[in-house]
Amino acid sequence: MEFQIRPATIEDISDIANIHVSSWQSAFDGLMPKGYIDSYTVSKRKAEWRQTIETNAETIYVAVTQNQVVGFLSYFLKLNSSDTIELSKLYLCPSIYGKGLGKRLLMCK
Template identity: 30%
Template sequence: MNLTIRPAQPADANAIARIHVAAWQAAYAGIIDAAYLAALSAAQREGYWAQAIAQGAPEVLLAQDGSDGAVTGWIALGDCRDPGAPATRGEVWAIYVDPARWARGTGHALWRHAREHLLARGKAEASLWVLAANEPAIRFYTRQGFVPDADGVKSITVAGATLQELRYTALLASSGG
């Protein structure tokens, strides 16, 4: 696949929102309430992403297919939001790929570019939070060099259900190159 990774622009918000919703619906089926997932709307998320991209927080990089121009995935990153995190730690806030294009290298390409982006900003490590029940995502992150952080466990509530999230970290100089 011929991918271009580039910074997202506010005009990309619709494509980003569509992938966000489709990826949630596919990845979290059986983990998050089906009615909640079915009710997700790209239109509701588009405004958030347009504003976030315009403000630069988080920074969003997107993957675009060179053959058809389609946005195939995106990664949001920035400073680590965890209380007390060192200034040298960046965070992958989110990474989503169009489910129709899973397992084709898009996620790896996005992470590789994000890693270089964080290194250029003086970050030595990165962290991310992943639902404990999202085993495919955990396998992906592990292949990219992330390891579980024994102190990184928290509970979140989604659609009235309490879910466990796990923090994973990676040293940027040695991960997923």
């Protein structure tokens, strides 16, 4: 499967929010209380990602295959260290797990 990795745009917010919620539900099912997991809705994640993109609070890359965003990561520069980044988030569509995309995203910069 071919993936393109590119900087996220404001048009990617819905896809990023949906991936964030669905992968959270998949990864943490049975590990955290269901009510806590369910409290993070797509609408809340859309607001979070809109603010992140509009304020450039983090650098965000998306992975795309067949014109569909299937994963993303975000990071920021550590304070007091311009050569160190801190990974904030890395999430993939559960259907894409095991295809090496997480590694490719980590190597995007």
